[in-house]
Each structure stands twice: as C-alpha cells, then as structure tokens.
Amino acid sequence: MAEFNEVYQRALYYDIVFNRDVSGEVDFIIEVYRRFHDGQMPTSLLDLACGPGYHARDFARRGLRAVGLDLRQEMLVLAQEAAERDNVHVEWIAADMRHLKMDTPVDIAINVFDGIDCLLTNDDLIAHLDAIAANLTSGGLYLIDVTHPQFATLGHYAPFHYSGSRDGVSVDITWKGESSQIDPLAGIASTEVEMRIHDNGHEQRLIDVAQERFLTAQEITLLARCSGKLSPVAWYGGYNLNLPFNNSPDARQMIGILQKM
Numbered sequence: 001m002a003e004f005n006e007v008y009q010r011a012l013y014y015d016i017v018f019n020r021d022v023s024g025e026v027d028f029i030i031e032v033y034r035r036f037h038d039g040q041m042p043t044s045l046l047d048l049a050c051g052p053g054y055h056a057r058d059f060a061r062r063g064l065r066a067v068g069l070d071l072r073q074e075m076l077v078l079a080q081e082a083a084e085r086d087n088v089h090v091e092w093i094a095a096d097m098r099h100l101k102m103d104t105p106v107d108i109a110i111n112v113f114d115g116i117d118c119l120l121t122n123d124d125l126i127a128h129l130d131a132i133a134a135n136l137t138s139g140g141l142y143l144i145d146v147t148h149p150q151f152a153t154l155g156h157y158a159p160f161h162y163s164g165s166r167d168g169v170s171v172d173i174t175w176k177g178e179s180s181q182i183d184p185l186a187g188i189a190s191t192e193v194e195m196r197i198h199d200n201g202h203e204q205r206l207i208d209v210a211q212e213r214f215l216t217a218q219e220i221t222l223l224a225r226c227s228g229k230l231s232p233v234a235w236y237g238g239y240n241l242n243l244p245f246n247n248s249p250d251a252r253q254m255i256g257i258l259q260k261m
Contacts, residue, residue, distance in 0.1 A: 004193050006208035008051070011074040013171045013197055015052045017164040018113075025112070026058045028239040032257055033108055033141055035241070036233060042107035046135065048097050049115030053079035053090060060088035067091040067106060098124055100131045107137050112145040117212040120188055125213075125223050133229035133260050142230060142258040146215060148237065148251055154182050154214055157189060172196040187214050217245070220256050230258040 008014060033042040043064055047056035050068035052075060060066040060083070068090055070076055076092045083090045093100075097111075098119065109132050119125045132142050151158050157177030164171055173195050180189040189212045197204040217235060224230045237243045237251025245254055 004208040004210045005072075006206050007173065007193055007195050008072045009074050010195070010197075010206075011052065011072065011078040013169070013195065014075075014173075015078060016166045016169055016171045017162045017173050018054075019052065019164070019166075020054065022054045022058050025239045026055055026062075028241065029055070029108060029110060029143060031241060032143065032234070036141060036257075036259060037139065044104075044106040044108070044137075046102075046106045046109040048109060048111040048132075049113075049118075050079065051075045051113075052082060053092070055110060055112065056090045057083055057086055057088055060090050061086065065091075065106070067093060067102070069093045069095055069097060069100065071096065098127045098131060100135055102135045105135050105137045106140065108141050108143065109136060110143040110145070112143070114146050114212070116144055116146065116215065118210070120186070120211055120213045122223060122226070125215075126227050129224060129227040129230055129258075133227065136260045138260065140260045141233075142260075144220065144256045144258070146254050148254050149214075149216060150247060151252070152177065152214065154184055154187060154189070157182075157191070168200045170198045187219075188212065189214065217254060217256060220258075224258055229261055231261050233257050233259045 030042060034040060045059045045066050047053060047068045050056055050070050053068040056066040056068035068079055073094050076094055080092055119128055157180050159177050160175040162173045176192045180191045182189050190209060191212050193208045195206040221232050224232055234257040235245035236255040237245045238253050243250055245251060
C-alpha cells in the first residue's frame with residue numbers, strides 16, 4: 001500500500017481494522033512453494049511492507065524462520081508486541097524494500113495487500129526486484145499480491161471501505177478512489193484516504209493523501225525481464241491454487257509468483 005503516513009503511524013487503529021486470520025493465505029503460500037520445489041517445504045519467509053506482521057507471525061507459529069520488514073517503526077513495535085503475546089520469534093527489519101540486505105537469504109518473499117504500489121518509478125521497481133532476488137535462496141519465490149485490475153485501474157478506481165472495533169474503539173478507513181487524481185502517463189493515482197476513529201468517547205477524523213502506482217501483469221513481467229533475476233512462473237486470482245487470474249467474480253486479486261533465475 002502507498003505511504004499513507006498519517007494512517008500508518010497510527011498502528012493500533014490500523015490493526016483494529018485489518019487484524020485477521022491469515023492462516024489460509026499462509027497455507028497457500030507454502031503450497032505454491034511446494035508446487036515449484038517437488039513437494040519440499042519452505043523453511044523461511046520475508047514479509048515485505050509487513051505492517052503488524054500478520055503473515056510473518058503465522059509463519060513463525062509453524063516453527064519456521066520469519067522476517068518482517070516495514071518502513072514504519074510504529075508498525076514494527078506493534079508487531080513485536082503481538083509476537084511476544086503469541087510466544088513466537090520473528091526478525092523485524094526497519095528498512096526500504098528497494099535496498100534490502102540480509103545476512104541469510106529466505107525461501108519466499110511476499111508483498112501483500114498492494115504493498116508494492118508505493119514504488120512509483122520503473123527504476124524503483126527494478127531496484128526492488130534486484131534486492132529481492134539477492135535475498136532469495138536458489139529457486140526462491142517472490143509473491144506479489146495487488147488488487148485485481150477490475151477494481152483499481154487508471155480508468156476505474158472503486159472506493160474501498162474497511163472497518164473494525166475492539167475494546168471500545170471503532171475505526172473506519174475509506175480509500176476514496178473515485179476522487180483520485182490520475183496521471184495517465186506515469187500510471188499513478190494521487191489518492192485520498194479518510195480514517196475515522198471513535199475511541200471511548202473521543203472522535204478523530206484524519207485525511208491522508210499518497211501516490212499509488214497501478215501495475216499490470218505485463219508490466220511486472222517486463223520489469224522482471226529488465227531486472228534479469230526473477231521470472232514470472234504463475235498467476236492467481238486469489239489465495240486459491242485452483243483460481244486462475246481472470247475476470248471471474250471470484251478473482252479479487254492479482255497474485256503473481258516470480259522465481260529466482
């Protein structure tokens with residue numbers, strides 16, 4: 001997701017809205033890896049733009065090495081507190097995903113919930129793909145998950161609304177896609193997000209604006225080719241091995257699987 005800093009620095013409120021069971025998604029990630037490695041289990045995962053680290057923490061619960069990366073220190077503090085409550089160990093890194101350097105590579109890197117859309121230029125994206133490849137094991141996989149183009153493109157950007165409540169606090173977040181300012185040459189939307197907070201009798205309303213890059217499957221393929229280090233090997237319409245990336249009603253996402261060459 002783009003760098004909506006007013007929203008993301010309020011990590012607790014973000015978590016109230018987006019905290020969820022991601023075990024099915026992690027099952028899918030593991031099965032995708034097994035499919036391309038003759039049934040072999042992965043041993044390590046890097047969760048990019050991880051926020052509260054939902055996927056990293058679920059992976060760690062399975063006794064596997066997990067690393068979470070995010071630019072926002074507030075998110076990583078929240079993620080570590082949750083990991084401690086879960087009694088799991090995750091390595092947390094505050095870093096830019098274009099310039100990642102790890103001592104030990106991982107089998108799988110994931111970038112979910114439109115986390116890649118903050119990389120606005122082709123140079124940014126190629127540098128990012130280079131960095132990911134450098135931190136993957138031989139034949140390692142990189143999963144990119146973005147909103148399906150039928151819901152978010154330069155020509156049609158539907159509004160998205162999310163809400164949640166916990167311990168007397170309710171939070172609503174709305175992506176106002178319909179009012180986005182679009183740069184058709186760069187493929188970038190300047191999008192407004194509204195966060196409404198009702199915290200035990202106190203109300204806040206925050207407006208945040210950030211730029212988001214829309215990516216197509218063909219752009220990802222061409223950028224991977226420019227990098228020369230990763231190659232697309234599969235596309236899915238959601239976290240389901242039997243759901244192809246197409247225009248069916250069930251296909252809500254564009255999930256690309258890239259493999260280290």
